[in-house]
Amino acid sequence: MSALDDRRRRFTQYKEDVKKRGKPFYPYAMFHDTVMSLVVVCVIFLLAVVWRYGWFGDALGPLNGPKADPGTTSFVPRPDWYFYFLFYLLRIFKWPESVILATVGIPTILLIILLALPFVDLRTERRLGRRPVAVVAAVLVVISMGVLTYKGATAKEAIAAEVKAAVPSWAKKEGFAGNKEALAGANLFAVSACTNCHTYLGTGSSNLGAPDLSAEGAKGKGIQFQISHLKCPSCVNSGSPMPAFADLGQDNLKKLATFLEASKGGK
Amino acid sequence: MARKKSDRRRQLERAAMYPLDWLEERSGLVGGVRYFLFRKVPGDTNWFHTLGSATLTAFLVQLVTGVILAMYYKPDPKSAHASIDHITHEVTLGWLVRGMHKWGASVFIILMFMHMGRVFLFGAYKYPRELNWIIGVLLLATGLFEGLTGYLLPFDQTAYWATVVAININGTAPFVGPFLASLLRGGAEIGPDTLARFYSLHMLLIPGALLGLITLHLYLVIRLGVTSPPWSSEAAGSGRPPEPPPAQAGLVRPRPRAAVKGRPTE
Structure with a gap:
């Protein structure tokens, strides 16, 4: 049996199993989804309130920064926090000739890896204990993005x-x-x-x-x-x-x- | 007496159902919704499976708050900053709408990453869901681009200079870079056109693309079904569960659904 036939057989099996032993989306899964959605809306609401009233020592930043002034000579080019990891890469690749690696090279490579993932990993195995490469890759990605984000967040502009x-x-x-x-x-x-x-x-x-x-x-x-x-x-x-x-x-x-x-x- | 009541009830039910039947006959939508609601999902879906719909909720919050913000925001360099001040300090609950939009963006992006992490760890990108993984990656990239274009709109110092960096980064790409950069800038320099361009991208083109991709994403989820957790006995890919041992006399074997908390027993 070819690998593709094997995958097809497993999927047919899955569909039969779900049909026989699954539960209807409503109300079971939908209950979980609804609770989680409410949590999300509440979190967003609370973030807005904390930001508005400057709680926790203005932890979420000011309501509004000074107006943009293209003629200024001192500024802090700082992206939104979820780009900090890319932003910090710019500091690692300091030499002008290598900046392109940080700005275009690495993000493009990451995107290609993500898009290619399902075509590279063709095994049917899904249990984490038997996917050591996937687990190590996931841990490395989380750690490196975490470190880069942290470094980007705490990077000080030259005083x-x-x-x-x-x-x-x-x-x-x-x-x-x-x-x-x-x-x-x-x-x-x-x-x-x-x-x-x-x-x-x-x-x-x-x-x-x-x-x-x-x-x-x-x-x-x-x-x-x-x-x-x-x-x-x-x-x-x-x-x-x-x-x-x-x-x-x-x-x-x-x-x-x-x-x-x-x-x-x-x- | 009783018969009369049930006659009346039947009549009432028919009247209540009439609009639905009318709609169903002409569109099939009722059947579609019924299929969506009552389709079977694996018995052991759990809280990890809510990350996708949570991301969708965050997106809907962005949609609603964004529409309200667009009613007050002025996308021109002279008045953009002042209109943001106006929204934050003068419009009734304007701070709440803007705050929820500003922080909802972060929540949306965090949830996208968490959802992606869940799909990766569950191996849910494997056959036959490769295409949905690809759509998800495109959603992530498009979502990040939405964040990037929205960041300029308050038109404060940080936003302005961060955008200078972002556009310049686009400009360093080989071949298409300079073209992309001048497309984003709307000219050789960052000017009034830049803000209008970012505004248009942020509230027309990219949200439209996101909506289209989300629709495809959900269609594939419904068509292919929800992946059960990798440890599940119903996992597509973990192979057929071993045949259950013969029931012992005097013991009631638990039904599979009751056993999902621990290791599957069958």
Whole structure:
């Protein structure tokens, strides 16, 4: 008997068994379903109440955040909690060349695995004790999604003061300690929330696929390019999601550009 | 006297049943509902089997609250944020409707994952239910996309910048990425069109897709039947249960249904 015939036979058997020994959906199963549905509605209702009145120390967050401002220079790009696991993957794949793995590669692979599952697992066995691979896979998925969600939830955005404390060590490593203009630029860089998206000598977090800037100066783009890029990133690099920093003013932009050009990768 | 009463009762019953009979004759819907309600399910379905209908309930909560929110929400960058404030603080019970929509989304997504976990652990994706598993995976992806598009609508800082990230992530996909990103943005930059696009996707296209997929999903559940738990004697796949031992004199053997709590005895 072929494997498919065997599966067909089992399903016919199941249908006969259910017909003979099963119970009607109404009222037995429907009773369970109704109770559970009521529980779901109550939970949603309670969540809304807890959120509205800010119980448990505002555990569910504020009623409404500040209005969206595309011109802002400091922001926290944070998705809804159920995307935290993907969001945190972005931090693991910090290097620009590998960001695509986290953003597109892994989710696509996960989706393909899920879609292919019933065609890969062709055994009829359903008891967990005899499906060790399935059990291990399930445990691993739950643990890794749990850990990534937790890490994503507790990930802190770089705090300006902390980043600023790293400036002297940057100056030393990159060798611009004597360059006053570059030092001022580094301080600006630290407090302007650049490190919310960019990394610099291991400080900051990689978001939006923003590149690491430790060796930006080694590309030899020149101070003028850096200034015009800061003023309007998408004018220079079409499609760039980086916000415009024109309102920092020409002096500040020049300092930032000098700092970037002085960053040759460190030693 | 008694005969007269039963005559009257029969007449009454006929009058009460008339609309149903009328409907049944023309649509067959009554028979369909009757089949749905009184179809047999395995005797040992349990609380784990309620996760699917619980997910459906969460979806219905989203549908109802979403329709109400759409009556007050203004999908344009200048007034979106203010209209959310208005709903939360001024509209009667607006906070409740918005709160239930906001948190119902999370509950919906958690329940989708739990339902999927249950189906995986019960091995319920196996023959002949492969197609329903695939529809379920599509529902999960579509549901997550619904969450993603809804997240922008309050138009606060977090929402805006999270959407910048999300669109940019779409943009990094090979080949279709840049096209997808500009389709979502409605242009080269995030602007007024972006919000309108997300609003339209969030309340027309994706809910429509979800409704269609849910209908297919339920149709297949009803057609193929509910999978019994893997430990069940009625499990399709665990093989034929061993023949029961001959009854011993003087002992009443428990009926199978009474035995489902422990290990099946037959």
